[in-house]
Amino acid sequence: MPEDLITIGELASRTRLSLKALRLYGNRGLLPPAEVDPRTGFRRYGPAQVERARRIMLLRAAGMPLTQIAALLDAPSEEALHLLTAYWRDQESTHAARRQAVGYAREILNGRNPAIYEIAERHVPEQQVLFIQRHVNAAALPGFLASAPDQLFAHLRTTGACLSGPLFAIFHSLVSEESDGLVEVCAPTLNTVSPAGPIGLRIEAAHREAFAALPKQAGGFASMAAAHDAVHAWLVEHGHRRSASNREIYYPNWATAGPDEHAADVAIPFVT
Template sequence: MQEELITIGELATRTRLSLKALRLYGDRGLLPPARVDPRTGFRRYGPAQVERARRIVLLRATGMSLTRIVEVLDSSGEKPVRLLTSYWREQESVHVARRAAVGYAREVLTGRSPTMYEVSERDVPEQKVLFIQRHVTAADLPGFLADSSELLFSHLRQAKACLSGPLFAVYHGLVSKDSDGPVEICAPTQSPDVEPAGHIGVRIEPAHREAYTALTKQHEGYSAMAAAHDAVGVWLAEHGYAVSASHREVYYPNWATAEPGEHVADVAIPFRPGPISDLGKVNR
């Protein structure tokens, strides 16, 4: 027996979704109708679309993006639950990072000297690095970090070379919802055979001294990172040091697998003794 199809209006009534949302989901491939009349363009939906719409509503209530909802709903077996669990862990991590940033901002707004971040100094030797540079906002930053890292790793493999230290990002300008850097993702290597290719450049990173603060996995989110950049900059100003190069973040190999309390990254700023430089205004 052929299943009974319903109109988009009836689907809206059953799901409480607006006609605008249903059309948007259909156009995005998230909720395609069971049938579209080739002459009138009228959309018809079956029981499968009603159930799918119900699941979209539930997942949107968690704050999940439409792109990720497609991935969840188009998966099978236990994968949808794993994807949802992974998404929620990310959201909890973001919440923890924002809570740390709020605590830091509260100290700043009350006029107290922030104490949340312990800042140290170290010397960094000259090193050869492969790099990819792009203008990105905060929303695009995670994808750029992941994609660029994979391209750099692939280039190293093709050259039969390897990393000589952890990946790091150089922030030549502020990265936020409104500001787009630019940002360089850098892979250090000692191989003399690695050459530029496509969007991948090669340069020598000068030796320098830098101030840095170590971050754990639970504080690796954007908000906590932004507070850490500010804290290191304040430390430099208080010690009378001049910023000598752009801010950076160092990412250690355990970044993706670490427990909440494990050290996964550093926020660092190269400096030299002397008057405060205008470069000190450049941060994440």
């Protein structure tokens, strides 16, 4: 064994990472050893792995998921800094959204009716929509909301069709940390299209809905949940009855909007 190579135990001692974590990182390709003994399977690590392990430890301490750490560490230094800045900007936005949700919950626990969200009404005409459905919990929801539009857009391009309005997600049942809920991502279009594979086609009925317009920074799960509650409370207060499932509307600027820009609505169809 070359003199500068060390065992996994020594690497753990130098980096304060556990043996379990080091093996996990190695198995996932995040921290491959410099050398593996073909006879014993013992892993050996060099200075490059020590430095990489140190960076993994720092990024994990900041809460970054392993998949994002892998992309960051394998990127050129300038791009890596950009990825780290983007990650932390998202974390700050999520924290701000949770702070607002906690403020809303505090008012509810104190028996007050908080006026954090301004609720309005509008008429939504009948529209044809392509849709994808999936049962997801809170952890899987962001991934589904990111992947489903790509599938819908690809189908629209293949058929030569265009969007006729913003994408929206319908929550047919509650999505939480503990339970899966049925979520449907919809893409409205005026063109003639056909269903394909997991993509369905239907007519969304015209309806009246109450809604709260939200800035991008309120797009986290916690603040969205508070907005759903606020719109429902408005319906109860005004003597209206829910006529269809809750939904979230995502405007075209969703990916690029600044923290305070209007980027989404939470809406509930109702009848009087």
